Amino acid sequence: MSKNKLKTEKPESKKPPKGPATNPDVLKKDKEPEVKVKELVKDERTHKVLGVFFLLLSVYCFIAFTSYLFTWEDDQDKIFHYSTRELFFGDVKVDNLLGRLGAYVSHNFFFYGVGIAAYLFCYFFFIVGVNFIVGRRVFRIWRSIKYILFGLLFISMTMAFVTNGHDFPWGGAMGDALNKWMSGFVGKTGTALLLIVVGFSWLIWKFNFDFKWPEKKIKPPKPVPAAAPAAPVASATATPAAPAATNTAPVREDPRKNGLRDDGGVMVIPPHAEEEEEDLPPMELVEREDITVIPSHAPYMPPVPASSFTEEEDLRTEEEEAEDPGPLLYIEETPEPPPPPAKKKGAPTEVAFEIKPTYQDEEDEVEEIAPVRPVEPVDPYDPSLDLRDYKFPTLDLLENHNADKVIVQDTTELEKNKNQIIDTLKNYDISIQKISATVGPTVTLYEIVPAAGVRISRIKNLEDDIALSLSALGIRIIAPIPGKGTIGIEVPNVKKTIVSLKNMLASEKFQSSTMDLPIAIGKKIDNENFIADLAKMPHLLMAGATGQGKSVGINTLLVSLLYKKHPSQLKFVLVDPKKVELSLYKLIEKHFLAKLPGEDDAIITDTKKVIHTLNALCIEMDLRYDLLKEAGTRNIREYNGKFTQRRLNPLKGHRYLPFIVLVVDEFADLIMTAGKEVEMPIARLAQLARAVGIHLIIATQRPSVNIITGTIKANFPARVAFKVSSKIDSRTILDIGGAEQLIGQGDMLVSFNGELVRLQCAFVDTPEVENVAEFIGNQKGYPDAFLLPEYVDDKDPDGRELSIADRDPLFEEAAQVIVTAQQGSTSLLQRRMKLGYNRAGRLMDQLEAANIVGPNMGSKARDVLVKTESELNEILNNLL
Numbered sequence: 027m028s029k030n031k032l033k034t035e036k037p038e039s040k041k042p043p044k045g046p047a048t049n050p051d052v053l054k055k056d057k058e059p060e061v062k063v064k065e066l067v068k069d070e071r072t073h074k075v076l077g078v079f080f081l082l083l084s085v086y087c088f089i090a091f092t093s094y095l096f097t098w099e100d101d102q103d104k105i106f107h108y109s110t111r112e113l114f115f116g117d118v119k120v121d122n123l124l125g126r127l128g129a130y131v132s133h134n135f136f137f138y139g140v141g142i143a144a145y146l147f148c149y150f151f152f153i154v155g156v157n158f159i160v161g162r163r164v165f166r167i168w169r170s171i172k173y174i175l176f177g178l179l180f181i182s183m184t185m186a187f188v189t190n191g192h193d194f195p196w197g198g199a200m201g202d203a204l205n206k207w208m209s210g211f212v213g214k215t216g217t218a219l220l221l222i223v224v225g226f227s228w229l230i231w232k233f234n235f236d237f238k239w240p241e242k243k244i245k246p247p248k249p250v251p252a253a254a255p256a257a258p259v260a261s262a263t264a265t266p267a268a269p270a271a272t273n274t275a276p277v278r279e280d281p282r283k284n285g286l287r288d289d290g291g292v293m294v295i296p297p298h299a300e301e302e303e304e305d306l307p308p309m310e311l312v313e314r315e316d317i318t319v320i321p322s323h324a325p326y327m328p329p330v331p332a333s334s335f336t337e338e339e340d341l342r343t344e345e346e347e348a349e350d351p352g353p354l355l356y357i358e359e360t361p362e363p364p365p366p367p368a369k370k371k372g373a374p375t376e377v378a379f380e381i382k383p384t385y386q387d388e389e390d391e392v393e394e395i396a397p398v399r400p401v402e403p404v405d406p407y408d409p410s411l412d413l414r415d416y417k418f419p420t421l422d423l424l425e426n427h428n429a430d431k432v433i434v435q436d437t438t439e440l441e442k443n444k445n446q447i448i449d450t451l452k453n454y455d456i457s458i459q460k461i462s463a464t465v466g467p468t469v470t471l472y473e474i475v476p477a478a479g480v481r482i483s484r485i486k487n488l489e490d491d492i493a494l495s496l497s498a499l500g501i502r503i504i505a506p507i508p509g510k511g512t513i514g515i516e517v518p519n520v521k522k523t524i525v526s527l528k529n530m531l532a533s534e535k536f537q538s539s540t541m542d543l544p545i546a547i548g549k550k551i552d553n554e555n556f557i558a559d560l561a562k563m564p565h566l567l568m569a570g571a572t573g574q575g576k577s578v579g580i581n582t583l584l585v586s587l588l589y590k591k592h593p594s595q596l597k598f599v600l601v602d603p604k605k606v607e608l609s610l611y612k613l614i615e616k617h618f619l620a621k622l623p624g625e626d627d628a629i630i631t632d633t634k635k636v637i638h639t640l641n642a643l644c645i646e647m648d649l650r651y652d653l654l655k656e657a658g659t660r661n662i663r664e665y666n667g668k669f670t671q672r673r674l675n676p677l678k679g680h681r682y683l684p685f686i687v688l689v690v691d692e693f694a695d696l697i698m699t700a701g702k703e704v705e706m707p708i709a710r711l712a713q714l715a716r717a718v719g720i721h722l723i724i725a726t727q728r729p730s731v732n733i734i735t736g737t738i739k740a741n742f743p744a745r746v747a748f749k750v751s752s753k754i755d756s757r758t759i760l761d762i763g764g765a766e767q768l769i770g771q772g773d774m775l776v777s778f779n780g781e782l783v784r785l786q787c788a789f790v791d792t793p794e795v796e797n798v799a800e801f802i803g804n805q806k807g808y809p810d811a812f813l814l815p816e817y818v819d820d821k822d823p824d825g826r827e828l829s830i831a832d833r834d835p836l837f838e839e840a841a842q843v844i845v846t847a848q849q850g851s852t853s854l855l856q857r858r859m860k861l862g863y864n865r866a867g868r869l870m871d872q873l874e875a876a877n878i879v880g881p882n883m884g885s886k887a888r889d890v891l892v893k894t895e896s897e898l899n900e901i902l903n904n905l906l
């Protein structure tokens with residue numbers, strides 16, 4: 027890849043600075059750092075200063091207002107008597123504790139403003155101040171503003187109405203004006219009634235009083251005759267005996283006390299549905315413990331600590347808050363019918379209730395089972411929110427490579443080739459009915475319809491003769507072209523056209539594709555873009571002699587994925603034994619790469635580390651299978667679908683699963699150095715990993731049978747061959763000859779879905795890849811690369827059992843997990859801490875040695891010997 031094109035240094039960087047030569051003796055004055063207004067506004071310190079200001083303002087107003095209540099008579103005279111100028115700059119004596127300014131401000135707020143309701147301004151300044159100082163929304167500003175506005179109107183008007191004619195401005199000018207207008211409009215009595223209605227409505231809304239009518243005595247139920255059919259209910263107290271009774275109070279009387287729970291269809295509604303029960307059929311409410319409210323931004327990936335997002339969270343604006351789906355509600359599966367998710371934004375409670383109608387008899391049941399009331403669906407979880415500002419790379423980072431020129435072939439060349447083919451065939455007594463040509467980027471396909479009675483195998487055998495007569499390399503005969511009833515002869519073009527990746531990515535087909543992992547591979551002979559879904563392939567084996575376009579091919583695939591996927595949806599594991607081919611992708615480590623914990627470099631070049639990484643991937647695969655199993659889903663799509671619908675509990679280890687694509691640039695090298703140790707995990711992954719979203723792209727220069735073994739081949743149904751050196755190699759990779767006749771430079775054969783297609787691989791140059799990687803790398807990423815589970819090699823002496831003295835660094839964390847969950851299970855450690863089985867097992871042994879858990883009990887979880895966290899802390903302190 028590095029030899030594609032050498033990146034030239036940008037000329038500007040080497041140019042001497044323009045203008046007069048600088049004298050080194052004359053020291054330049056340090057440029058004052060520019061303070062940007064935007065940064066100043068965002069600065070935490072600015073917020074704190076504002077917070078102090080608002081708090082003091084609140085205190086100031088409060089003292090001034092309170093003082094005004096006692097001194098208003100004297101001060102008012104002076105304020106009326108003197109002009110503002112005299113008041114401010116003269117020597118007027120006032121009684122207000124806060125002097126002339128206090129008297130003046132209070133007078134304006136009370137007299138010309140809203141009267142006693144002016145205290146609401148103190149409250150407002152106070153909450154704004156607290157929010158600024160603390161740096162997060164302790165008080166909800168917009169909601170408070172609504173209440174304050176309502177309070178200003180209502181209190182000032184009510185005070186003006188009640189104290190009508192009083193000297194003190196209880197309602198202020200605004201209250202008086204409102205009162206006057208309202209009294210004229212609906213009369214004094216009308217105004218009084220209106221104020222009472224509004225006041226009571228507010229109180230009811232706020233405190234939701236229980237207006238209970240004295241209950242009627244319940245008549246003891248009549249004994250049911252023994253012959254009568256039994257009603258399908260669980261309890262006579264919960265279900266009235268006759269339809270007429272369904273709307274009577276006793277049925278609804280404190281339904282939760284019934285403690286009944288039926289396993290029928292359930293409907294989940296927010297708890298305040300209780301208030302609106304009046305219109306509903308009688309129903310029983312049962313507290314549901316299987317519904318948990320957990321924070322909206324629960325970590326979805328182990329390497330990203332939850333705390334890293336909280337700061338950003340806190341700085342979110344009120345508007346963003348409004349769009350936020352709010353606390354993440356996850357709803358556990360219940361049997362049929364599936365409960366519609368129900369949680370209104372900001373609903374304050376942590377329990378939801380299960381409501382089901384009670385039935386009179388079986389006939390009613392069908393009607394009654396219909397949903398009781400519509401419930402608002404919960405906003406789906408969006409994994410990309412953690413990097414919400416991430417921008418996808420733009421097409422202008424890529425080059426056109428003159429590919430915008432329409433592919434035209436010399437008509438004389440076409441005509442000449444056509445005649446040559448006809449003549450050659452004639453020489454062998456093969457006549458044809460029709461011949462047509464399709465000009466592709468690298469080769470032209472001549473399609474022949476032979477005359478009746480001509481055997482296809484005869485034409486096929488003439489491959490070399492036709493090549494000779496056309497004096498061209500790389501002629502391929504496809505006899506017959508599947509599904510067309512014609513025979514194809516591919517003849518290389520004299521002038522080839524580069525297929526630029528840019529054009530392929532700009533195509534409608536790619537832009538509008540909804541594939542999980544769309545890869546733009548290249549152009550077919552008929553110039554159709556070949557875009558496939560790697561997730562469906564599900565793995566790709568690439569082979570080709572050196573210099574035939576493999577590295578470009580790998581870049582094409584990787585760049586295609588980078589243009590379509592958000593960092594939260596996709597991770598690459600890059601294995602590059604050649605050390606230079608994939609090094610460009612280092613820039614996107616914190617966005618798209620996965621690595622082993624504790625590794626510095628995400629791109630793996632060392633064979634030993636490759637073995638660890640492949641085994642870690644196998645562990646990840648197993649963990650993912652566990653998660654899928656627990657979620658009752660069959661593949662990653664269903665699983666992530668369920669997770670985003672908030673139907674899986676992150677507290678139980680569920681997380682959004684990004685696709686993982688493993689890319690091995692030189693497989694032969696690995697097999698040569700590590701043999702089975704590499705082959706086995708690769709084969710395991712190839713066999714099983716597709717369902718859990720792990721896909722492999724394996725490339726090799728040497729497609730010999732000892733490298734591409736039967737096991738590997740059997741699990742890679744999609745294979746790509748660039749030009750290879752022999753027919754045997756072509757057979758090894760494609761199970762058929764033909765790749766040896768390719769003409770190189772990205773000319774390729776793809777065997778996929780039982781079809782063999784000749785493509786010209788899309789071309790992306792090294793500087794373009796660099797542009798894309800830089801574009802992504804310059805954006806905010808995760809704190810670290812995606813961490814794969816830990817793998818400890820049993821044969822590795824470093825990984826053997828350790829004594830308590832040198833216990834695992836994760837020992838304390840593991841102890842906390844086990845004690846909190848009160849469950850001594852290794853798989854719990856694996857899931858919660860994303861550890862491999864070996865490490866989790868060793869941790870468990872160490873916990874046993876520290877008497878935190880009991881001995882191994884086979885398939886059952888170990889006993890947890892420590893019951894409380896304080897007990898645990900004591901043990902841990904003693905161990906230190």
Ligand SMILES: Nc1ncnc2c1ncn2[C@@H]1O[C@H](COP(=O)(O)OP(=O)(O)OP(=O)(O)O)[C@@H](O)[C@H]1O
Nearest residue numbers: 027030572573574575576577578771772787788789
């Ligand atoms: N799709 C393509 N379109 C046009 N030219 C291409 C294409 N692919 C490769 N080439 C040309 O072929 C050269 C070699 O390609 P590449 O580096 O991908 O080969 P390779 O198979 O990876 O070789 P090696 O295995 O030695 O690394 C490139 O520098 C480029 O000029």
